[in-house]
Amino acid sequence: xxxxxxxxxxxxxxxxxxxxxxxxxxxxxxxxxxxxxxxxxxxxxxxxxxxxxxxxxxxxxxxxxxxxxxxxxxxxxxxxxxxxxxxxxxxxxxxxxxxxxx
Ligand SMILES: [Zn+2]
Numbered sequence: 001x002x003x004x005x006x007x008x009x010x011x012x013x014x015x016x017x018x019x020x021x022x023x024x025x026x027x028x029x030x031x032x033x034x035x036x037x038x039x040x041x042x043x044x045x046x047x048x049x050x051x052x053x054x055x056x057x058x059x060x061x062x063x064x065x066x067x068x069x070x071x072x073x074x075x076x077x078x079x080x081x082x083x084x085x086x087x088x089x090x091x092x093x094x095x096x097x098x099x100x101x102x
Contacts, residue, residue, distance in 0.1 A: 002027065056090070063091035064098060 002011040002018065009022035018027035061071035072090040087100040 058092060059089075061089050063089075063094060063096055065096040066091060066094045068093035 002013070003009065004011055004020035004023060004025045004027075006025040007020060007023045009020050011018050011027055012021045019025065020027075056072040056074045058070050059073040060069060061073065062069055063071060068091050070092045072092060074088050075085045076088060077085050084101070088097065089100070090097040
């Protein structure tokens with residue numbers, strides 16, 4: 001519920017307008033529905049590019065999610081030179097992805 005910033009009375013919200021019931025002060029209505037639709041239509045950016053799996057070797061690593069014994073494996077070097085690389089694993093069965101720090 002909104003209140004008039006001028007006199008403090010309750011704002012009457014109609015379909016396309018909002019105005020104070022007491023002094024007639026007109027409020028700008030926020031386009032709430034339009035904003036939420038835009039977010040939903042936004043495409044999610046995938047972390048792992050499609051087709052990358054074929055280039056990664058399959059290793060004996062048990063998936064923590066489905067207990068599958070085979071996983072794709074790759075590494076990623078962190079920006080700092082003295083830091084060790086991060087190991088990535090992706091389950092061949094359920095595609096669950098996780099990482100291991102040295
Ligand atoms: Zn799995």
